[in-house]
Amino acid sequence: MTTTAKVLVPNKVWILQNQGSKIGTLNKEKKGYAFFKKGEKLELGNLNEVKETFGADIVKDAVNNVRSNVNNDPRIIYDYPCKSKPYNPVFNVRKKIPIYAKSSKSKSLYCAGYYLIKFRKGWTKAFCPKLITLERYSFLGPFKTEEQMKNMLTMVNKE
Secondary structure (H helix, E strand, O other): OOEEEEEEEOOOEEEEEEOOEEEEEEEEEOOEEEEEEOOEEEEEOOHHHHHHHHOOHHHHHHHHHHHHHOOOOOOEEOOEEOOOOOEEEEEEOOOOEEEEEOOOOOOOOEEOOEEEEEEOOEEEEEEOOEHHHHHHOEEEEEEOOHHHHHHHHHHHHHO
């Protein structure tokens, strides 16, 4: 079994995959690691137990994926573009949106990528809107490119 790890939150949460299909989630906890699969929890004490259970590649993959997420372009987080240098990037798993702050002390959160937001008058294009805007209004996205967003806008306007 060739298991690989995809980083969701650096040094905290990984998705474990076997030949591209998800087999579960690995979380770092106070006393080791926990593997979740279909509501069941398997506790693992340390990285050695993780290696024994899932194979040695998992630790290497997690380290390599963290390095690839911290890419050369400082204005890209989780493959989505940002207006400014992102601080404290996080991926909201429930809403499936990358979130960041514009400074280390900022309390305002922004969403990386391109979005379509539905206001009273119709759909509007947005690049890196505030998180609170997406919480208040219906939206489509995130999109990695402006072209993807424009294609979706034409589809939405046809309806």
